[in-house]
Amino acid sequence: MVWRPCHPGGKGSEMSDGQITVSGLTKRYKNLLAVDGLSFTVQSGRVTGFLGPNGAGKTTTLRMLLNLVTPTAGTATIGGARYADLTDPVRTVGAVLEASAAHRGRTGRNHLRVLCAAAGLPDHRADDVLELVGLTPAAKRKFKGYSLGMRQRLGIAAAMLGDPKVLILDEPANGLDPEGIRWMRGFLQSLAKQGRTVLVSSHLLSEMELLADDVVIIAAGKLVRQGPVAEVLASMSTSAHVRVRTPQADALAAALAGIPGAVVTPRADGTLLVTGVEAPAVGKAALAASVELHELTPERPDLEGVFLELTAGKAGIR
Structure with missing residues (x-):
């Protein structure tokens, strides 16, 4: 396909200023400390996996990053600015925190065109992003006939309407079959190669080991480990x-x-x-x-084993 960016310089150098910085981020709900002094960075041009047990504070952190939840303390910025202060957020950040929701009787294309109108984007962006995520054949189908995997793709299409520098996804592989997961991996890696910042939360640890360049692992709202996947794995290999x-x-x-x-x-x-x-x-x-x-095989730790070791005994909800 021919990609038509929404703004000049949609590729290249402008994509390099989308670093995510979380500093001392804290969120308390009465007696529940959901996020506790969390600090980490997500670099442009890389896919970063955001990992943690259920209740670790991942979704709360993402919602604070997107100004959907107000932090009790600390900051979360994108390219040095809070989401609320971005001059053109739809062209800066694309996010999917759950499978796409739309009017059941509206087609995928019309759903995206409504979003284009609301964001001041040209109608052709709907067709551009449908092709980008492989939904062109289903463009005229009504949303009520979409599978969960198709809804995930439609959500990603909506996130890409503004040709954003930063993409934030929470469990994007839910509902995808193996072919869809493989497509998702290639798609997100291709976005990172363009210089975009890609932050992905997922429980599919074996897939994250294949997908991510870096990982941020949290438990009980606190940072447990951050770094390139290879370095995190190597750090846990204390013996042969x-x-x-x-x-x-x-x-x-x-x-x-x-x-x-x-x-x-x-x-x-x-x-x-x-x-x-x-x-x-x-x-x-x-x-x-x-x-x-009959066999002599050196074994290295995998991401699942490292994750379980790092988060063992750390409660997800307090």
Whole structure:
């Protein structure tokens, strides 16, 4: 398709000033402290995953960022300005905090045209964004006939009407099938490559590991860890983890017993988990003891494991 931005310079350098900065953000509802002194940054040109257990304060934080909830303390800015102070918010920020809602009898195209009229945008933007999210074939279908996945795409189309520098999405993959999730991943990554800021909240940790450049992990309203995905994963890898499959498990355990720090743990699937020693050392010990190996695989921590370890025991609601 031919992308027609709403304003000059819709790509390139203008997309670089959409950094999100959250500083000391706090929200208290009577006896409930939903967000507690939260601080983090989201850089332009990258996809940032916003992660946390249920009740961790993610949605409350996003709503404060979009001026839908007033903070008890602290600030949340986009490009250095509060959302309420943006001169042209629809062209700066696009957001989807839940599956798109629309009049049941209105078509997808007409729903978007109504939003264009309200925002002072040209009608052609409705067709532009429908094509962008792959909904052109359903443009004339009424909203009541849209699946949840189609409603998610329509919501993203609405968020993109102003060709914004910043995109904020809360659980955008809900209702999407595997093909739709793959499309979503490519779409959001392509926006980040254009220099846009993309902040995505999700519970699909395996997908976030594939999608995100950076992660912000919170629990009980507080920051637990922030950084590039690779660095966060590496920071939790305090010792080597090697998966071994052998018909001579006892012999291998005996061979490794003389290596300081090596621990062998049987797994339910018949493999052994060897920690405290690298894979080459395991192979060398097996060779010296004439132990037959069927598998020798170094394991790295995944985002799900790191997330569970970082948030373990931290209550989501107080």
